[in-house]
Amino acid sequence: MIQRGINYSSDPCDNFYNYGCGSWAANNPIPPSALYWNTDEVYVMKINQRLKEILEERSKYDELPPVQKLKQYYRSCMDKDAIEKEGLEPMMTMLDATGGWPIIMENEGTNLENLTWQDIDNAYTQNYGISSFFGINYEPDDEDSNRNILTINIDGTSSIKKKLYSEEISLPDPELTEMEEIIKAFAKYKGTKINEEKIDKEIEDLFLFGDKLDQINWLQTIQSIYNNVNVSINASRPVNVYNKKLLHKLAYLLDETSPRILDIPISEIQDPYFAPGMPLAFNYGSVGTVIGHELTHSFDSNGQMIQRGINYSSDPCDNFYNYGCGSWAANNPMPPSALYWNTDKVYIMKINRRLKELLEERSKHDKLPPIRKLKQYYRSCMDEDAIEKEGLEPMMTMLDATGGWPIIMENEGTNLENYTWQDIDNAYIPIFGFSSFVDISYEPDDENSNYNILMINIDKISLTENKLYSERVLFSNPDLTKMEEIIKAFAKYKGAKINTNRMDKEIEDLFLFEEKFKDIIRKSYENVFKGLEINRTKMTISELQEYYDLAKTENTTSKINWLQTLQSVYNSVNVSINASEPVNVYNKKLLHKLAYLLDATSPRILVNFVQWNIVYQFVSFLTKSVRDIDFKSTHEKYNVTEQKPRWETCVQEIPFQNALSYLYVKNYNITHNIKAAWCGTSRNFYEEDYINNDVHTFPRFRTIGSASNFVSFSKVYNCSVNSPMNRQSKCNLWK
Numbered sequence: 001m002i003q004r005g006i007n008y009s010s011d012p013c014d015n016f017y018n019y020g021c022g023s024w025a026a027n028n029p030i031p032p033s034a035l036y037w038n039t040d041e042v043y044v045m046k047i048n049q050r051l052k053e054i055l056e057e058r059s060k061y062d063e064l065p066p067v068q069k070l071k072q073y074y075r076s077c078m079d080k081d082a083i084e085k086e087g088l089e090p091m092m093t094m095l096d097a098t099g100g101w102p103i104i105m106e107n108e109g110t111n112l113e114n115l116t117w118q119d120i121d122n123a124y125t126q127n128y129g130i131s132s133f134f135g136i137n138y139e140p141d142d143e144d145s146n147r148n149i150l151t152i153n154i155d156g157t158s159s160i161k162k163k164l165y166s167e168e169i170s171l172p173d174p175e176l177t178e179m180e181e182i183i184k185a186f187a188k189y190k191g192t193k194i195n196e197e198k199i200d201k202e203i204e205d206l207f208l209f210g211d212k213l214d215q216i217n218w219l220q221t222i223q224s225i226y227n228n229v230n231v232s233i234n235a236s237r238p239v240n241v242y243n244k245k246l247l248h249k250l251a252y253l254l255d256e257t258s259p260r261i262l263d264i265p266i267s268e269i270q271d272p273y274f275a276p277g278m279p280l281a282f283n284y285g286s287v288g289t290v291i292g293h294e295l296t297h298s299f300d301s302n303g304q305m306i307q308r309g310i311n312y313s314s315d316p317c318d319n320f321y322n323y324g325c326g327s328w329a330a331n332n333p334m335p336p337s338a339l340y341w342n343t344d345k346v347y348i349m350k351i352n353r354r355l356k357e358l359l360e361e362r363s364k365h366d367k368l369p370p371i372r373k374l375k376q377y378y379r380s381c382m383d384e385d386a387i388e389k390e391g392l393e394p395m396m397t398m399l400d401a402t403g404g405w406p407i408i409m410e411n412e413g414t415n416l417e418n419y420t421w422q423d424i425d426n427a428y429i430p431i432f433g434f435s436s437f438v439d440i441s442y443e444p445d446d447e448n449s450n451y452n453i454l455m456i457n458i459d460k461i462s463l464t465e466n467k468l469y470s471e472r473v474l475f476s477n478p479d480l481t482k483m484e485e486i487i488k489a490f491a492k493y494k495g496a497k498i499n500t501n502r503m504d505k506e507i508e509d510l511f512l513f514e515e516k517f518k519d520i521i522r523k524s525y526e527n528v529f530k531g532l533e534i535n536r537t538k539m540t541i542s543e544l545q546e547y548y549d550l551a552k553t554e555n556t557t558s559k560i561n562w563l564q565t566l567q568s569v570y571n572s573v574n575v576s577i578n579a580s581e582p583v584n585v586y587n588k589k590l591l592h593k594l595a596y597l598l599d600a601t602s603p604r605i606l607v608n609f610v611q612w613n614i615v616y617q618f619v620s621f622l623t624k625s626v627r628d629i630d631f632k633s634t635h636e637k638y639n640v641t642e643q644k645p646r647w648e649t650c651v652q653e654i655p656f657q658n659a660l661s662y663l664y665v666k667n668y669n670i671t672h673n674i675k676a677a678w679c680g681t682s683r684n685f686y687e688e689d690y691i692n693n694d695v696h697t698f699p700r701f702r703t704i705g706s707a708s709n710f711v712s713f714s715k716v717y718n719c720s721v722n723s724p725m726n727r728q729s730k731c732n733l734w735k
Contacts, residue, residue, distance in 0.1 A: 088189045098123050103202045104187040104194065122220060141238075149238055177364045200367075317719035317726060320708070337644040339635070351664070352651045358663050359651070365666065370659035381621065381650035388623055392493045395615060395622065402427050405611040406604050407506045408491040410498065421606035422560065428614055429568040433655075436613040437517075437594060440569055443584065446538075454566060456544070457586040458520070458594060480511050482633035486615065489626055510608050513601055517609075520593050535587050541566060542579035547588060551595035557606055558599035620653050 007022025030037035031045075055074045061067045076082070095101045099115035117132075125131045141149040180200075187194055219235050311326025334341035335349075359378045365371045380386070399405045403419030425436050434440070438458050445453040484507050491498060539547070545562045553559075563579050570577060585591070598606065619630045631643050654660055708725045719726035 317723040336642040355651045356647050374656045374659040407608045421610050424610050426568045430571045436610045454583040458590045485629045537585045551592045553595050553599035555599050558595045
């Protein structure tokens with residue numbers, strides 16, 4: 001077979017795959033019903049044809065009862081006329097025998113009081129060997145290989161999980177449309193008159209329940225497997241339980257789900273690639289094969305992209321970056337709105353264009369509440385006419401709801417006695433998920449990766465401060481002019497009559513405070529740039545409070561109630577935490593520096609900063625005149641006159657990342673997006689800022705520096721000694 005696939009006209013040194021397989025396709029044409037065809041499929045087809053012959057021919061084994069059953073099953077499966085004649089009646093009879101299918105019945109016609117989901121599941125386990133929630137099987141006992149032991153597994157072996165898991169690998173996720181059409185076909189066959197809205201709501205509930213994936217009598221459940229063969233077991237029977245913690249998660253999900261949803265049987269499709277009943281060598285081999293296969297697809301596209309960037313007129317021994325990327329800029333012109341352009345940006349643009357299409361087109365996922373919210377948000381962001389009509393009123397209303405923005409109010413109009421900066425910051429945390437002074441997030445717990453732990457980091461700061469810091473790196477430092485123009489735009493909109501000198505002084509104070517705050521962050525980054533490790537301390541909230549209070553500050557402006565602050569993160573989801581909750585605190589010494597800065601700052605400046613922070617965070621969603629102020633101050637020095645398209649801003653700024661990711665991975669194979677990110681181009685002024693502020697050097701220097709140090713590189717390209725890409729003195733870590 002291998003010999004018949006060889007293409008002897010191909011040079012194996014040019015393309016070994018074409019040499020080894022170049023004649024395979026011609027000798028093995030793909031069948032008209034197949035999506036793909038390879039040596040595996042050829043052997044499977046050959047075996048299936050043999051099985052077909054065995055099942056259809058007479059045999060000396062036909063008198064054996066198992067063989068009789070086998071052939072009877074095959075003949076029944078092949079008798080399509082009988083299947084059409086029977087219709088859905090056999091399945092409907094089976095459903096009715098277990099109390100019926102509530103989704104195609106009126107409420108008064110159901111039998112939920114007499115038949116629970118446990119009763120129905122046990123009946124199907126006994127008759128068909130499958131449970132809807134877990135796989136019950138057997139495998140050799142590790143302690144005695146002469147006997148088998150029962151296994152219970154929830155991850156990947158129950159009929160629900162089989163379908164979901166296998167479809168994630170090889171098929172689309174079970175579609176809402178498919179579920180809807182099948183259920184309505186049964187309803188039509190049954191002839192019941194069901195309210196359309198009711199059945200749509202129940203289908204949506206069922207779909208959401210299946211996509212997430214009380215009392216279980218385990219002895220009764222497992223005994224149901226043996227009922228057909230009259231074998232009795234007792235509670236002392238040993239079982240192997242895989243990932244037993246998942247049973248608790250299943251219990252919580254079942255506990256919060258109505259019986260009506262649970263009483264709907266779900267069929268299985270096939271076993272997953274990775275199955276506990278298979279030998280470990282097969283499992284890990286299969287996983288490795290899948291990973292290697294998928295990565296190969298990315299190498300195909302990367303190889304083509306790299307090839308298009310090569311400048312064959314350049315000598316790789318003189319300048320390997322120019323050789324490898326010399327043609328890249330010509331083939332990938334920089335968009336007029338970009339400051340720099342590289343392979344990262346090319347892939348991001350490609351992904352963003354796909355997201356734009358997904359957000360604008362109708363989809364089978366549109367009935368899911370998160371997707372509805374996601375698309376509603378995108379439409380609102382794109383509706384510039386509505387944004388202009390609303391003006392700054394929505395933002396002004398939000399500022400007024402937290403006591404107002406003192407910098408655009410007269411002294412007598414402020415409310416600093418009732419609204420401290422701490423009150424305002426805590427009010428914004430549950431709504432927008434960020435604080436003005438620390439980043440509050442979560443990450444996997446090192447001691448138990450099944451759990452997440454709260455994380456406090458002053459390095460990352462709030463979303464706004466991240467934005468400000470990144471603009472210092474990518475563009476220029478946020479300047480006084482931008483702050484001044486945006487604040488005065490709000491003052492003008494409010495119609496307040498404010499002394500110009502007083503406002504200019506307050507803006508200057510605010511700007512200087514912001515610079516002092518960022519100095520704390522810069523010093524931290526400088527330590528990281530020098531190669532020092534980021535310090536992380538795991539402590540309880542009460543220990544965090546004790547440490548912070550060691551700063552011994554005097555003024556109320558420096559006081560932070562950490563339990564109250566962290567609790568505000570959970571207020572919107574009604575989760576309560578206490579002072580014993582563990583947190584990871586990064587670079588905790590910076591908290592004392594923050595305390596001293598807060599202690600030395602007036603309440604008015606701090607409230608101004610928190611309100612400025614929230615305003616600047618939402619600049620992208622404000623009126624065009626305000627957006628133009630931001631664009632001009634950050635792009636003008638680089639001679640960039642064109643703003644990026646509105647759709648691009650709306651795609652990038654969407655907060656519902658989980659929903660957006662769900663929509664993307666359901667439509668695209670993400671393994672094909674792996675990239676090679678070295679080639680790129682940028683504007684001259686941008687490079688000056690980049691080299692002064694960023695921890696990384698330019699890709700061309702990183703390429704030349706590392707490649708010229710590799711002995712193997714010099715051998716492959718035959719670079720002479722002391723040529724630019726083959727330094728005689730090389731850096732060696734080990735001798």
